[in-house]
Amino acid sequence: AAIMKGKFDTFMQKEIYEQPESVVNTMRGRVNFDDNRITLGGLRAYLPIMRRCRRMVFIACGTSYHSCLATRAIFEELTEIPVSVELTSDFLDRKTPIFRDDVVVFLSQSGETVDTILALRYCLEHGALSVGVVNTLLVRHCRVRPTVVFTSTLALKSVLLPPRRNQIIAGLHALPGQIKKVLELDASLQQLAATVSENKSLLLMGRGYQYATCLEGALKIKEISYMHSEGILAGEFKHGPLALVDENMPVIIIMTQDSLYPKVQSAFAQITARKAQPIVICNEGDEGIPAGVKTVDCLQGLLNIIPLQILSYHLAVKNGCDVDFPRNLAKSVTVE
Ligand code: AGP
Structure with missing residues (x-):
């Protein structure tokens, strides 16, 4: 097992770091970047x-x-x-x-x-x-x-209208390099894990394409660090979850730029008004906010999930959890 993990401490870390290659492997034989076709x-x-x-x-x-x-x-x-x-x-x-x-x-x-x-x-x-x-x-x-x-x-996604198809295929082409860039955030995410690991819960908020990213980030955090975490649709925030927010509640908010950006900004304002300290995932160059990487709206989740994977990893390590064998969970759920 030590050999298969190579230079990594855990299989999870290896999987996180191999994502630039796994994306390429998934596309191989299916996406042709020379003629912008998917087969x-x-x-x-x-x-x-x-x-x-x-x-x-x-x-x-x-x-x-x-x-x-x-x-x-x-x-x-x-x-x-x-x-x-x-x-x-x-x-x-x-x-x-x-x-x-x-x-x-x-x-x-x-x-x-x-x-x-x-x-x-x-x-x-x-x-x-x-x-x-x-x-x-x-x-x-x-x-x-x-x-x-x-x-x-x-x-x-093979039956696409040409302009949108070309945009998405260009996004796919850039993806492996962009994933590598996001992986460089590891050290700052380790620091972030140290600052939030004592909190009783961690909320993740986003909307549109990023709602699924929030749900998945929260699942990963629960699954391997045993910290409570909840993914919240930003549009539902005022309908209840906002009551959870005070100066002690860390809230990760995904604010990468797409058509819903202005609406997420308003959720961001609600959080800061409650004196909470938001942790923002956004695109490179967005003023005053730590850098991320921008791609096509429908592919952005593939980049945004990476800091959350790394954060969950560091939270788990900080809490002394075995990330490769989370307690109570089977690798595949083969019984009803
Ligand atoms: C395991 O890491 C996942 N978090 C788990 O939720 C998994 O996705 C689920 O059990 C479904 O598994 P499947 O994709 O193999 O059907």
């Missing part, structure tokens, strides 16, 4: 059905669920097809109506999460086209109609 061999035959569908339903648990939330807006923008996002267990509990003209997308990093496999079977029985976004084959779990399998959420 998804496995999906091509199904695209006509997908274009005609009445709605898309994304289904997943945990971090994979957050990936669904993070990509919903770009799907809706580009396809003009309504997308609903479901937590697998709740989707099953509700016996959610599913129809033959639905397209259902299952996200599962492991391909082993039992609830997600059950939901897949349920949707196949209801005749919906079922698409798996996995790192391993889901096909063995079903006998009805083979699922289409591929390995990254980026993948589905």
Whole structure:
């Protein structure tokens, strides 16, 4: 194990630092930067059905669920097809109506999460086209109609309008280098972890594309440092969570520049008015705020999650937690 970890102390740290390469590996053979094209061999035959569908339903648990939330807006923008996002267990509990003209997308990093496999079977029985976004084959779990399998959420973004497509592909091209730049924030995030580790809770706030980033950051902090953390949609802040804020509550607020920036600024003003000390994640050059890196709106979460991963790592180390084996958690949830 020591050899596999290389120069890193933990597998988690290794995974965080290997993200520039893992992004390249995910795009290899799919994104062609020479002619600005995305090719998804496995999906091509199904695209006509997908274009005609009445709605898309994304289904997943945990971090994979957050990936669904993070990509919903770009799907809706580009396809003009309504997308609903479901937590697998709740989707099953509700016996959610599913129809033959639905397209259902299952996200599962492991391909082993039992609830997600059950939901897949349920949707196949209801005749919906079922698409798996996995790192391993889901096909063995079903006998009805083979699922289409591929390995990254980026993948589905193939049917794009040219100007937006070119913008996103340029963003993808720049991504590995930008991730490397964000990783340079490690030392300051270690200092930040030291200043907030004694607090009883850590709130994370954002909106639009960054809501999913906040939920995922909070999950990571809970999962490996056991500190309470909550991701809050900035638009919901005044409807209750604002009552939690006082001068002792650290609030991380994601303020990278996109069309919702002015609205997040107003949430920022509400926090400072309560004398809380906001911790801001923003773009390089934003006045008075520590530097980050800017990309296309729909890809920004891929950069913004990195400081939160690193922060959760340092919080966990500070609290003496084993980041590679969080207590009470299995690697994959294979029982109901
Ligand atoms: C584990 O680190 C994740 N935090 C966990 O929530 C995971 O995403 C969830 O259990 C779903 O797993 P899957 O993607 O393998 O289906």
